[in-house]
Amino acid sequence: MIPLTWLYAPGDHPRTVAKALTSGADVVIVDLEDAVAPDRKEYARAATAELLAEAQPVPVHVRVNALGTPLAAADVRALAGLPGVSGLRLPKVTAPEQIVRVAERATPAGGGTPALHALLESALGIERAHAIATAHPALRGIALGEADLCADLGVRDDAGLGWPRSRVVVAARAAGLPPPTQSVHPDTRDLKGLAASCAHGRALGFLGRAAIHPRQLPIIERAYLPGPEEVEQAETVVKAAARQRGAQALEDGTFIDAAVVAAARRTLSLARRR
Structure with a gap:
């Protein structure tokens, strides 16, 4: 099945993750990065590793901590080979070499690197989008992290994101990857705005969207299904x-x-x- 809905859940709240697994999302993303306070990072990793030691009813990806940090290296070591981990989401990617290093570290002794997904969240990441998208066979997708990208570019509204959005769509397709998913819509109560934003994203070539609340899931699915x-x-x-x-x-x-x-x-x- 083509995934359309990707639901984030904080790794330091196992009960929330458990609810996400039954939410109807096509893919659940356990977040060890932005959603987890610094003093709870170790707990979040341990709790996530315990949960994903067994296969799950839906695909589960884990967003590890910022690449190049000891936290990220520990996340990859602890999670890459677990039966419940379908993929690793790599935040703030700026160079293809980062993908190669993670792929090498994430490959267990018996082989079988988990699917890697790169998040482009800076001007440099956008400029290198195609090089990142073709960095390694284990890379299965690229997407934008729009909150960080807006901060890096000094962009205050959607008008300034038009080119980066088109750039990531073109880079993904040129690399033979699936169309990227849209970044999250941060206002969980603005369902009308979410629907309009999804319609715009679909017109740009995106396919599906990440969510931060289950109430967003049916809106996203409806927007991306053909009428x-x-x-x-x-x-x-x-x-x-x-x-x-x-x-x-x-x-x-x-x-x-x-x-x-x-x-x-x-x-x-x-x-x-x-």
């Missing part, structure tokens, strides 16, 4: 392509070619989630 008209149009395109190969015009005058057919098939794949 009835999109599904109907996609079915028409796929059926036409099955009858006749090559470029052609549909009865309504719409021109279709291989790229249009591929997009229609992606739409139908998403629609099967319903």
Whole structure:
């Protein structure tokens, strides 16, 4: 199933993590970084390692601490080989070499590096987006960390994030990675704003979104699932392509070619989630 909803939960609150696992999120992200106070980092790692010592009902990723710090190195050592860990999210990535180092440290003796996801949260990270996206085969995705990025750029509203957002979408696709997920919408009560922001993100080429509260999950999923008209149009395109190969015009005058057919098939794949 194509994941659309990624729910963050603080690693130092095991009960909250347990609730997140039954929230309906496609992926749960246990956060050891920004959501955890400095004096609770060790506890958060230990609690997370205990929980993820067993396989979980949904994929679980862990956002480790800032790369290059002793905390991050300890996080990777403690968590990389656990049965319940599906991936590691790497914050504040600025160089491809960081991905390579984590991949080397995260590979257990028997092989099988967990999926790595890089978060680009600075001007330097954005400038090196494609190099980071192609740094190592274990890297399975890139995304923005918009709060830190806004602080680094001095950006005060969405208008200043247009280019970084498009940049990360293009870099991911050029590297053969899935479309990136949107960064979190920080106001958990602003569901109308969340829906509008998701619609804008979808138009830019994002697919799915991270959330910080379960109430955001259905809004995100609804925004990223194709509507009835999109599904109907996609079915028409796929059926036409099955009858006749090559470029052609549909009865309504719409021109279709291989790229249009591929997009229609992606739409139908998403629609099967319903």
